[in-house]
Amino acid sequence: MKKTAKTTKEGLRREIREAVRLVREKNPMAPSITNTVTINLVANAQLAVGGSAAMVYLADEGEAMAALGGAMYINMGTLMPFYAETLPRTVKALAEQQKPWVVDPVGIGVGGLRTSLLLGFRTDKPTIIRGNASEIIALAELWELDSGKKSGGVRGVDATDPVEAARTAAVSLARHTGGAVAVSGPIDLVTDGKSIAFAEGGSKFLPMITGAGCSLGGVAAVYACVAAPFVAALTATAIYNFAGETAEKIAKGPASFQTAFLDALYRATPEEVGAQPFTLETAGK
Amino acid sequence: MKKTAKTTKEGLRREIREAVRLVREKNPMAPSITNTVTINLVANAQLAVGGSAAMVYLADEGEAMAALGGAMYINMGTLMPFYAETLPRTVKALAEQQKPWVVDPVGIGVGGLRTSLLLGFRTDKPTIIRGNASEIIALAELWELDSGKKSGGVRGVDATDPVEAARTAAVSLARHTGGAVAVSGPIDLVTDGKSIAFAEGGSKFLPMITGAGCSLGGVAAVYACVAAPFVAALTATAIYNFAGETAEKIAKGPASFQTAFLDALYRATPEEVGAQPFTLETAGK
Amino acid sequence: MKKTAKTTKEGLRREIREAVRLVREKNPMAPSITNTVTINLVANAQLAVGGSAAMVYLADEGEAMAALGGAMYINMGTLMPFYAETLPRTVKALAEQQKPWVVDPVGIGVGGLRTSLLLGFRTDKPTIIRGNASEIIALAELWELDSGKKSGGVRGVDATDPVEAARTAAVSLARHTGGAVAVSGPIDLVTDGKSIAFAEGGSKFLPMITGAGCSLGGVAAVYACVAAPFVAALTATAIYNFAGETAEKIAKGPASFQTAFLDALYRATPEEVGAQPFTLETAGK
Numbered sequence: 001m002k003k004t005a006k007t008t009k010e011g012l013r014r015e016i017r018e019a020v021r022l023v024r025e026k027n028p029m030a031p032s033i034t035n036t037v038t039i040n041l042v043a044n045a046q047l048a049v050g051g052s053a054a055m056v057y058l059a060d061e062g063e064a065m066a067a068l069g070g071a072m073y074i075n076m077g078t079l080m081p082f083y084a085e086t087l088p089r090t091v092k093a094l095a096e097q098q099k100p101w102v103v104d105p106v107g108i109g110v111g112g113l114r115t116s117l118l119l120g121f122r123t124d125k126p127t128i129i130r131g132n133a134s135e136i137i138a139l140a141e142l143w144e145l146d147s148g149k150k151s152g153g154v155r156g157v158d159a160t161d162p163v164e165a166a167r168t169a170a171v172s173l174a175r176h177t178g179g180a181v182a183v184s185g186p187i188d189l190v191t192d193g194k195s196i197a198f199a200e201g202g203s204k205f206l207p208m209i210t211g212a213g214c215s216l217g218g219v220a221a222v223y224a225c226v227a228a229p230f231v232a233a234l235t236a237t238a239i240y241n242f243a244g245e246t247a248e249k250i251a252k253g254p255a256s257f258q259t260a261f262l263d264a265l266y267r268a269t270p271e272e273v274g275a276q277p278f279t280l281e282t283a284g285k
Numbered sequence: 286m287k288k289t290a291k292t293t294k295e296g297l298r299r300e301i302r303e304a305v306r307l308v309r310e311k312n313p314m315a316p317s318i319t320n321t322v323t324i325n326l327v328a329n330a331q332l333a334v335g336g337s338a339a340m341v342y343l344a345d346e347g348e349a350m351a352a353l354g355g356a357m358y359i360n361m362g363t364l365m366p367f368y369a370e371t372l373p374r375t376v377k378a379l380a381e382q383q384k385p386w387v388v389d390p391v392g393i394g395v396g397g398l399r400t401s402l403l404l405g406f407r408t409d410k411p412t413i414i415r416g417n418a419s420e421i422i423a424l425a426e427l428w429e430l431d432s433g434k435k436s437g438g439v440r441g442v443d444a445t446d447p448v449e450a451a452r453t454a455a456v457s458l459a460r461h462t463g464g465a466v467a468v469s470g471p472i473d474l475v476t477d478g479k480s481i482a483f484a485e486g487g488s489k490f491l492p493m494i495t496g497a498g499c500s501l502g503g504v505a506a507v508y509a510c511v512a513a514p515f516v517a518a519l520t521a522t523a524i525y526n527f528a529g530e531t532a533e534k535i536a537k538g539p540a541s542f543q544t545a546f547l548d549a550l551y552r553a554t555p556e557e558v559g560a561q562p563f564t565l566e567t568a569g570k
Numbered sequence: 571m572k573k574t575a576k577t578t579k580e581g582l583r584r585e586i587r588e589a590v591r592l593v594r595e596k597n598p599m600a601p602s603i604t605n606t607v608t609i610n611l612v613a614n615a616q617l618a619v620g621g622s623a624a625m626v627y628l629a630d631e632g633e634a635m636a637a638l639g640g641a642m643y644i645n646m647g648t649l650m651p652f653y654a655e656t657l658p659r660t661v662k663a664l665a666e667q668q669k670p671w672v673v674d675p676v677g678i679g680v681g682g683l684r685t686s687l688l689l690g691f692r693t694d695k696p697t698i699i700r701g702n703a704s705e706i707i708a709l710a711e712l713w714e715l716d717s718g719k720k721s722g723g724v725r726g727v728d729a730t731d732p733v734e735a736a737r738t739a740a741v742s743l744a745r746h747t748g749g750a751v752a753v754s755g756p757i758d759l760v761t762d763g764k765s766i767a768f769a770e771g772g773s774k775f776l777p778m779i780t781g782a783g784c785s786l787g788g789v790a791a792v793y794a795c796v797a798a799p800f801v802a803a804l805t806a807t808a809i810y811n812f813a814g815e816t817a818e819k820i821a822k823g824p825a826s827f828q829t830a831f832l833d834a835l836y837r838a839t840p841e842e843v844g845a846q847p848f849t850l851e852t853a854g855k
Binding site: 036038040077078079080081107111114208210252253259 | 324328339342343353543545547548
C-alpha cells in the first residue's frame with residue numbers, strides 16, 4: 001500500500017484497473033455491519049464486483065470478522081441497542097488487525113447512540129469515509145474539523161448540499177484519518193487529503209434506489225482489501241458511474257435500473273472502469 | 286386538510302391527482318419503523334412515488350423522525366424487544382407533533398408484545414390503519430369495537446377473510462380514530478367512517494410478492510404528508526391498482542412483476558392514478 | 571410420512587411431483603427465523619413455489635409459529651442477542667408440536683452464541699440440515715460425529731470444500747437426527763442416512779446471488795409441510811436446479827438471473843421438477 005511519489009491520472013487509472021482485476025481474481029471478503037434496509041443490495045453489489053460478503057450484528061462476531069475479512073464496511077443506519085458494544089469492539093479489533101474499514105455516517109445527527117458512536121470514530125479512525133455532501137459536512141463539524149460551512153441540517157438519508165460544498169470538509173476528514181473520503185453526488189468527489197478527484201457519470205436513477213450509496217461503501221470495502229484507500233474509493237466510484245450509465249440506457253424505471261445496474265457491475269471490465277472520466281486537482285493547504 | 290362539505294367522486298379524483306402531483310413536487314419524507322422482511326420494498330416504493338424514506342429502530346430516533354417527517358409509517362412485523370420502548374415513545378411524539386401516521390397491524394394475535402402495543406394504539410390513535418380483511422377485523426375485536434363478526438383466526442400475513450367481511454370493522458375503526466382505514470384485497474375498501482370507496486384494479490401477482498401490503502402502507506404515509514387521511518389512503522390504493530394492472534401486462538412471474546410494478550409506480554401520472562375506477566357509498570349509521 | 575420399503579428413483583420422482591403439486595394446492599405456511607440479509611428472498615421464494623411465509627424474532631412468537639406453521643425454517647445468520655432465548659424456546663415448541671424444521675448453520679464457527687445454539691441443536695434435533703460442504707463438515711465436527719475429514723476453516727458464507735468431501739459428514743448428521751441433510755454445490759448431495767441422491771443442474775449464477783442457499787432452506791421447509799424430510803430436501807434441490815437452468819438461459823448477470831429464477835420457481839410444474847436428473851446410491855455402513 002506504498003504510495004507512488006506523485007499521484008497522476010495515468011497512475012490512478014492503472015491502479016483502478018488493477019483493483020478491479022485483483023478483486024475478480026482473489027474474491028476477497030469484506031464483512032459488514034450495516035442497516036437492514038439495504039443489506040441485501042450491499043451483499044449483492046459486493047458479490048457482483050467479485051468480492052465476498054458476510055454480515056453480522058454481535059460484538060464477538062464483529063471481532064471475528066475483523067480477523068477474517070480483508071477490510072470491513074460499517075454503516076450507521078438502523079442502529080440497534082447492542083451496537084453500543086458491537087461497533088466499538090469491532091473497530092478496536094480492526095485497529096489491532098491493521099485492517100482497513102469504511103464508515104458510512106448515514107443518519108448523522110439523529111439519535112444519541114449514533115452521535116456517541118461517530119464521536120468515538122474520531123479516535124478509532126476509519127480508513128475510508130463515504131457519504132453525501134450533507135453527511136460529510138456534518139461529520140467534519142461533529143469532529144470539530146474545518147467543515148467549510150455550517151451544516152444544512154439533517155434530512156434523513158438524502159443529500160441537501162452539493163458535493164462541491166463538502167470539499168473543505170472532505171479534505172479535513174481525510175487529513176485527520178490519513179485515509180480517503182468519497183462524497184457521492186451528480187459529480188463525485190474523492191480525496192486523500194492531498195489530491196482530489198472529481199468523477200463523472202452515474203445515473204439519475206441512482207438516488208432513486210435505496211442503498212445506492214450504502215452499497216458503494218460496501219464495494220469500496222471490497223476494493224480496500226486489495227488497494228490503497230484513495231484508489232479503493234475511486235475504483236468503487238468509477239465502477240458505480242460506469243454501471244449507472246450502462247444501466248440507464250436500458251432502464252424503464254428505478255427497479256429495472258437496479259437489475260441492470262447489478263448486472264453491469266458484474267460484467268464491467270478493468271478497462272471499462274479504468275476509462276471512466278475524472279479530473280484531478282491538488283487539495284491545497 | 287379541511288374536508289369538503291360533501292365527499293363526491295369527482296372531488297376525490299381531483300384530490301387524488303393533487304396528492305400524486307404534490308408528492309412528486311415536494312419529495313416529502315415519511316420515515317418508517319417497519320419489518321425487516323419488506324423494509325427495502327417499502328423504501329423503494331416510497332421513492333418511486335416521489336417521497337423520501339428513512340428507517341429507524343431506537344426510541345429517540347423514532348422521536349426525532351416524528352419531528353423530521355411529514356408523516357410516519359409503523360408496521361408491526363418482526364418486532365424486536367426494544368420496540369416495547371420505541372413504539373410508544375414514537376407515537377407519543379407523533380401526537381405531540383400532530384403528525385399523521387399509518388399503522389399496519391401485521392401478525393395481529395401473535396405474541397404478547399404485539400398485542401400490548403396494538404392495545405396501546407387504541408388510545409394513541411393512528412391516522413390511517415392499513416391491513417387485509419382478517420387483520421382489520423382482528424384489530425376491531427382487540428379494541429372492542431363492532432367488528433361485524435368473529436375473527437377468522439390468525440394466519441400469519443395472509444388474508445383469510447374477504448374484504449366485504451371487514452366493512453363493519455373498518456367503519457368502526459375509522460370512526461374510533463377519526464382517520465381512515467384501508468383494507469386490501471381483490472376489491473379494496475377505503476373508508477373515513479362516513480364514506481366507503483371500493484377500488485378495483487391491481488393484479489393477481491400482488492399477493493405473491495412479499496410486502497405488497499406493507500409498501501402500500503408506506504406509500505400511504507407519503508401521501509399523508511400532503512393530503513387528508515382518506516385521500517392519502519385512497520391515492521395509495523389507486524396508484525397500487527394502476528401500477529399492478531400495468532405491471533401484470535409484461536410480467537412473466539412474481540419477480541418480473543415486482544420490477545415492472547415499481548417502474549410503473551415511478552412513471553404513473555396524476556391523471557392515470559386519478560382515473561382508476563372506484564365506487565363510493567355512504568357508510569350508514 | 572411413512573417410508574416406502576425401498577427407496578427407488580421412480581418412487582422418489584413420484585413423491586417429488588406430489589410435493590410440488592400439494593404445495594401449490596394447499597399453500598402451507600412455513601414460518602422462519604432467518605437472517606436480515608436474505609429474508610426477503612426467503613419469503614419470495616416460499617411464495618413462488620406456492621407456500622406461505624411469516625418471519626419472527628421473539629421467543630413467544632417463535633412458539634406461536636411452531637404451532638401455526640406446517641414446518642419451520644431456522645437460519646443462523648445475523649444472530650441478535652435475544653436469539654439466545656428465541657431459538658431454544660422455538661425448537662422446544664417444534665419438538666412438542668412434532669413439527670419438522672430446517673436449520674441452516676450459516677456462519678458456523680463465528681461467535682459464541684452461534685456455537686452455543688448449534689450445540690443445543692445436537693439434542694433438539696432439526697429435521698433437515700441444509701448447508702454448503704464446509705458448513706456440513708463443521709457441524710458434524712461440532713457435534714463430534716464422523717465428519718470424514720478436518721474442517722477447512724470458517725469462510726463466511728462461502729463454500730470452500732467440494733460437496734463430495736461432505737459425504738461422510740452428511741450421512742453422519744442424517745443418521746444422528748433421523749432426518750435429512752442437503753448439501754449445496756455444483757453437484758448437490760441429499761441424504762437420509764440410508765440413500766444418497768446426487769442432483770445436477772442449477773446455474774453458475776446461484777452462488778453469485780446472496781441467499782440462494784438460505785432461500786433453498788426456506789423452500790425445503792415449505793415442502794416439509796407436505797412430504798417426508800428426504801423428499802422435501804430433494805424437491806427443494808430439484809426445483810432450484812430446474813429454475814437455475816431455466817433462468818440462466820435468459821440472464822445477463824446475477825440480478826436479471828434472480829428475477830428470472832423466482833419467475834421460474836413460480837412457473838415450474840410438478841413434471842418439470844420431477845424430471846430433474848439425479849443419481850441414487852446407498853449410503854453404506
